[in-house]
Amino acid sequence: MTGRVVVLGAGGHGRVVADILALTGWTVDGFLDDAKNGSVSGLPVLGPFALAVESGFFDGRAAIVALGDNAQRAALSRALCDCGVTLATAIHPSAVVARDAVIGAGTMVGAGAIVGVAAHIGRFCIVNTAASVDHDCAVEDGAFVAPGARLCGGVRVGEGALVGAGAILLPGAVVSPGRTVPAGAVLRASPSPGP
Ligand SMILES: CC(C)(COP(=O)(O)OP(=O)(O)OC[C@H]1O[C@@H](n2cnc3c(N)ncnc32)[C@H](O)[C@@H]1OP(=O)(O)O)[C@@H](O)C(=O)NCCC(=O)NCCS
Structure with missing residues (x-):
């Protein structure tokens, strides 16, 4: 459009x-x-x-x-x-977006960003310059993935959350709605509860 x-x-x-x-x-x-x-x-x-x-x-x-x-x-x-x-929706021509990724209305994907297979980016999000959102991630409405942040596969970023610049979110990590991941932080998935 x-x-x-x-x-x-x-x-x-x-x-x-x-x-x-x-x-x-x-x-x-x-x-x-x-x-x-x-x-x-x-x-x-x-x-x-x-x-x-x-x-x-x-x-x-x-x-x-x-x-x-x-x-x-x-x-x-x-x-x-x-x-x-x-x-x-504003997607920079140098961004790489998988064919089956979904990007919501009002969202910006910056220069050099990567959005992987089956990733789902909600409405009015920011996936900023050179950030990457790998396969099967979900970035909910209004969230912000700052420049250079790296989301490995299956990461979930809740509504309105901020992933700070250069942060690394390991596979399956979850960011609660509205929370901030500090710039440069490394976040791993919480261990699943025992039996
Ligand atoms: C984590 C963060 C939210 C903290 O902000 P804050 O609550 O205002 O905290 P302050 O700046 O007062 O810093 C408090 C302490 O944490 C340290 N700190 C702040 N951010 C840090 C970070 N990312 N990594 C390590 N230490 C950090 C400060 O040096 C300070 O340490 P001190 O008490 O020993 O002096 C903020 O620094 C941050 O990383 N925001 C993300 C910003 C971003 O990436 N924006 C993208 C824009 S495009």
Whole structure:
């Protein structure tokens, strides 16, 4: 799917998302942002976030929320969905995505990221630059896999969780919803309870 799109959030992450969308054939009309105006990376800041709920603003346009804060990104994405706005998905052309991987609406997959066989990435997630999410992983809605993090096979990342930059999640590891895995940490699967 391509077409016209507006990026919510004109910070560093928003600029990366806009770049990915433009590289993959979208026409990026501009940003919405409460703290910026004028132009950012050559694209106009069309107004504050409040414009998103004005009737007609998204006629003929998709949206993607490009905020690093998981709770804010999920809340705004859900509000847009409730208003019937289509969420764009931004997958960098250099990302490697298995044929049967699933990537939800409103999710960003960054440059050099890898999403393996039968992996399932939820809605409005971030799989950031050079992160890898191996076979059979599940990354639930609104979660964030930071740059260079490595998820081995069968890892589960709960809703709204953050896997810090460069963390390594060994096979079968589980991150509870909303939790943070520290940058550079190694997380293994919990031993299964005995008989
Ligand atoms: C783990 C983390 C959440 C801790 O944040 P915090 O609660 O604000 O903790 P602080 O920064 O006050 O650090 C507390 C202590 O833990 C240490 N620490 C913090 N993060 C650490 C990490 N990733 N690995 C090892 N030690 C860490 C600090 O050096 C400090 O040690 P000290 O008490 O001896 O001085 C945070 O450092 C982190 O790793 N977040 C992930 C960030 C990330 O990858 N974002 C991606 C953006 S694209």
